[in-house]
Amino acid sequence: MIEVEGLTVRFAGVTPIDDMSVVFPGGTCGLIGPNGAGKTTFFNVLSGFVKPAAGSITAFGQNMLKLSDYKRARWGLRRTFQTEMAVEKLSVFDNVALIHEHSGAKRSTRNEDVLKAIEFVGLQAPPNAKVGGLGARERRLVEVARAVVGRPRVVLLDEPAAGLPDEETAHLSQVIQKIPGEVGALVILVDHDMSLVSACCATTAVVDFGKLVASGPTAEVLRDEHVMRAYLGTETPMDDGGQESEALL
Amino acid sequence: MSPRLHLDRALAVRALVIAALLLFVLAVVPDLVGADWITTFTSVAIYSLAALGFGLLYGRVGLISLGQIALLSIGCWIGTRLAYATAIPFPLLLLVVGGIVCLIGVIIGLPALRLSGLYLALITLMFAGATTVVLGATQFPNGGHGFLGYTTNSSLVGLKAVRRPEMATSDVAYYRYVVIVAAIMFLIALVHVAAKPGRAWASIRESEPAALAAGVNTVLYKLWAFGLSSFMTGVAGCLLAAQIGEPRAITFQTQDSLTLAATALIGGIFSLWGAIVAGLFNQLLPFVFQAQWGINPNFLLILFGAGLLQVLLTAPGGLVDQFPKDMANLGRLVWRGVRRLSPSKEEPAAAKETKEAKEAKEPT
Numbered sequence: 001m002i003e004v005e006g007l008t009v010r011f012a013g014v015t016p017i018d019d020m021s022v023v024f025p026g027g028t029c030g031l032i033g034p035n036g037a038g039k040t041t042f043f044n045v046l047s048g049f050v051k052p053a054a055g056s057i058t059a060f061g062q063n064m065l066k067l068s069d070y071k072r073a074r075w076g077l078r079r080t081f082q083t084e085m086a087v088e089k090l091s092v093f094d095n096v097a098l099i100h101e102h103s104g105a106k107r108s109t110r111n112e113d114v115l116k117a118i119e120f121v122g123l124q125a126p127p128n129a130k131v132g133g134l135g136a137r138e139r140r141l142v143e144v145a146r147a148v149v150g151r152p153r154v155v156l157l158d159e160p161a162a163g164l165p166d167e168e169t170a171h172l173s174q175v176i177q178k179i180p181g182e183v184g185a186l187v188i189l190v191d192h193d194m195s196l197v198s199a200c201c202a203t204t205a206v207v208d209f210g211k212l213v214a215s216g217p218t219a220e221v222l223r224d225e226h227v228m229r230a231y232l233g234t235e236t237p238m239d240d241g242g243q244e245s246e247a248l249l
Numbered sequence: 250m251s252p253r254l255h256l257d258r259a260l261a262v263r264a265l266v267i268a269a270l271l272l273f274v275l276a277v278v279p280d281l282v283g284a285d286w287i288t289t290f291t292s293v294a295i296y297s298l299a300a301l302g303f304g305l306l307y308g309r310v311g312l313i314s315l316g317q318i319a320l321l322s323i324g325c326w327i328g329t330r331l332a333y334a335t336a337i338p339f340p341l342l343l344l345v346v347g348g349i350v351c352l353i354g355v356i357i358g359l360p361a362l363r364l365s366g367l368y369l370a371l372i373t374l375m376f377a378g379a380t381t382v383v384l385g386a387t388q389f390p391n392g393g394h395g396f397l398g399y400t401t402n403s404s405l406v407g408l409k410a411v412r413r414p415e416m417a418t419s420d421v422a423y424y425r426y427v428v429i430v431a432a433i434m435f436l437i438a439l440v441h442v443a444a445k446p447g448r449a450w451a452s453i454r455e456s457e458p459a460a461l462a463a464g465v466n467t468v469l470y471k472l473w474a475f476g477l478s479s480f481m482t483g484v485a486g487c488l489l490a491a492q493i494g495e496p497r498a499i500t501f502q503t504q505d506s507l508t509l510a511a512t513a514l515i516g517g518i519f520s521l522w523g524a525i526v527a528g529l530f531n532q533l534l535p536f537v538f539q540a541q542w543g544i545n546p547n548f549l550l551i552l553f554g555a556g557l558l559q560v561l562l563t564a565p566g567g568l569v570d571q572f573p574k575d576m577a578n579l580g581r582l583v584w585r586g587v588r589r590l591s592p593s594k595e596e597p598a599a600a601k602e603t604k605e606a607k608e609a610k611e612p613t
Contacts, residue, residue: 047462073464085459087451089519098448102464146463 001025002154002186007055009041009210016041017052018210027180028187030197030204030218034230038210039190040082043156047079048072059154059186074104076153076185078146080160086142088132092118095131096145103150117149120182121175137168144175152185161193169196176200194222206230274428279421289536291424291492294431297528298485300513301438301521302478307510308518309442310474311454312361315506316373319380320479322501324350324486329496330390330398332411339414339491343430346487347480354479358472377506389496410494427488434481435521441477442521450474508553515556517567526568 002024009017016038031039044050046057048069057064059077067075078099086095096114105113118127121141125134131142140160147155157176161169177200179187191197197204198218205215208230214221221227279287299317306312328346331337337345357376361369390398417426441447449470452460460467490496512530517523530553535546564571 047458049458049461069461070464070466073462077462079462081456081459081462085456087448087455087459089455090448090451094448094451098452098465099463101445101448102466 002057002059002188004042005056005058007042007045007057008053009038009045009050010053016210017045020055020207020210020212022205022207022212022215024186024188024205025203026186027202028176028189028200030201031188031190031207032192032194032197032204033207033213037207039207040158041210042207043079043158043188043190046072046077046154046156070102073099073102076103076151077156078148078152078154078185079156080140080143080147080158082158082162084136084139084143086131086139086146089130091128091130092123092125092134092142092145093127095142096149099146100150103152105150113149117145120148120178121145122171137164140164140168140172141175144172148179148183148185152183155179155183155185155187157187157189157191159191160189161191161196169193172196173199198222271428271432275425279424284420285536285540287420287424288492289533291420291427292489292532293525293528294424294427295485295489295492295528296509296531297524298431298434298481298488299509300516300527300531301435301524302482302485303510303513304516304518304521304524304527305438305442305478305481306474307513308520308523309447309450309454310471312358312365312471312474313367313370313510314357314361314373314475314478315370315510316357316376316380317478317482317509318501318506319377319503320350320354320482321486321489322380322384323353324483325490325493325496325501326384326389326486327483328487328490329411332490333390333398339412343484343487347484350483350486351476351480354482355472355476357479358475361471361475362468374503374506378503381501381503384501391495411490411496413491423492427492430484430488434484435524438477438481438521446470446473508550511553511557515553515560515567517569517571519566520569522569523567 004020004022004024007017007020008015016036018038020038020042031042033039041050045052046064048064048067052065062075064072064077087098090098093114096117097110100110100113101107115127121144123138123141123145125138131139134142144157144160147157160176161172164172173196176187176189176196179185187200189197189200201218203216204218204221206213206221206224206227213230214224214227278290282290299321302320303314303317306314324346327349328342331342331345335342357373360372364372387397388399413423414426417423442450449460449465452463452465453467453470457467493500509527509531512527513523515530516526534549534552538544538546538549560567560571
């Protein structure tokens with residue numbers, strides 16, 4: 001469980017996160033909101049890249065803000081980035097091994113763990129292929145493999161399906177759904193694709209202008225009147241047409 | 250696990266090729282060329298190490314350091330001073346000098362934690378300039394006493410040259426010694442690049458936030474890179490001191506750091522082979538120009554400039570990356586020419602082409 005209490009982030013004159021309090025109970029939790037709502041800033045606070053002006057984040061009893069940035073990976077925090085950041089010059093294997101090496105996991109299980117993670121995400125490319133030569137979908141999967149290796153406790157996925165066609169999003173969705181059960185990590189999923197969020201997340205939190213608008217079971221949250229107003233700026237119910245247009249954002 | 254096995258085989262082949270090449274350089278080259286060539290090749294090996302240091306920092310971690318020649322000259326100075334002041338065995342001398350220069354390099358690396366790109370390049374270039382000025386003022390030790398070890402007392406000057414290892418006092422033996430030390434340094438670099446530090450460096454080069462999120466202690470690994478690169482350059486400096494015998498401050502100019510960076514980029518900074526090419530460009534070409542052809546080696550600067558432009562625009566991997574590709578293209582071109590000359594093979598291809606051309610035309 002991750003508890004966020006009164007989190008506030010200020011950049012010169014802008015307050016991307018404004019006194020936000022939210023609980024991520026476990027499993028896969030969605031975090032949605034319009035562009036600029038503060039989702040990625042929240043991930044950056046969790047990663048230690050941004051120091052909040054006030055508030056606290058407690059994950060499984062650990063005060064996250066006390067840990068320095070790179071030590072959070074050793075604690076068990078993983079993340080993917082909006083623009084995928086697998087290392088181009090390294091092979092698929094080395095990309096995943098890199099995370100394992102700095103996760104505090106045992107060196108003796110490294111090769112086995114790395115290959116298992118690559119298999120877990122269903123990556124077909126050979127482990128010794130350079131990431132620079134892979135396509136967008138495969139790179140995404142490499143990033144997810146990096147996020148699940150070495151016994152993570154919390155996995156942050158920042159728009160993992162951005163730019164992927166539907167059938168590849170479907171595969172990614174299956175992989176994400178397996179993470180809590182098979183890897184044992186709490187997943188926070190940020191995405192604009194509502195069908196992906198609905199499929200993966202039991203609970204969802206909605207933020208807008210750095211404030212929590214709603215949170216609870218995903219189906220209920222998505223029907224919430226305030227959410228529709230904040231998220232779409234309209235009163236139209238979130239039908240398939242709504243999803244498609246959002247997915248394009 | 251088949252990919253691992255495949256990797257192991259590729260690795261074994263590569264190791265064999267390198268071992269054969271090393272054997273050739275050690276055993277055959279001294280018999281093929283004259284004495285002046287041997288001293289040049291010794292310098293090539295030494296400057297390859299300085300280029301290797303540059304390549305490790307820029308090619309692997311993405312940090313531009315233009316202070317390599319300054320570190321080389323500092324290594325040369327310390328090596329000279331310690332050689333006069335102590336009687337420690339030569340291998341130990343190399344380690345001590347490498348260790349001290351490593352420390353200095355880490356201190357220079359400290360600003361690199363905050364600076365990168367152009368700013369780091371400027372700071373390190375300033376350091377190179379400062380080193381030239383200070384060494385010009387203090388001179389190289391020449392057998393005198395005190396911290397600087399420099400004397401103007403002509404009866405003491407040049408009494409003895411910086412000593413070489415006992416087993417390698419002749420030029421040819423010392424050439425072999427330097428090549429072996431350089432090979433060990435390259436091996437250390439290779440082990441680093443292929444293991445945990447190499448992966449951490451690659452992730453820092455790609456994106457520092459992503460490296461931090463991956464749990465990489467970026468401060469530690471950046472300083473590690475500076476330390477390793479400086480250690481190697483320091484060892485090279487000490488080797489140079491013993492090669493020259495009586496080093497002079499005039500040997501090291503600030504602009505040499507720029508030339509080294511240019512040749513390292515031309516050679517290729519993403520491959521360790523690039524450092525050897527850089528060493529050849531840096532030391533062999535001037536020798537060939539001056540001693541063999543009688544051309545002022547300063548013209549090389551123009552050549553390096555043009556080469557650098559070519560590399561930056563069209564071949565970021567440098568010569569070691571581009572040359573095999575060019576050779577493969579040339580091979581294909583020659584092969585095509587050969588096929589065109591033999592009529593029996595040429596016909597079906599031409600027939601197919603015309604048929605395709607017809608088909609392409611028909612719809613319109």
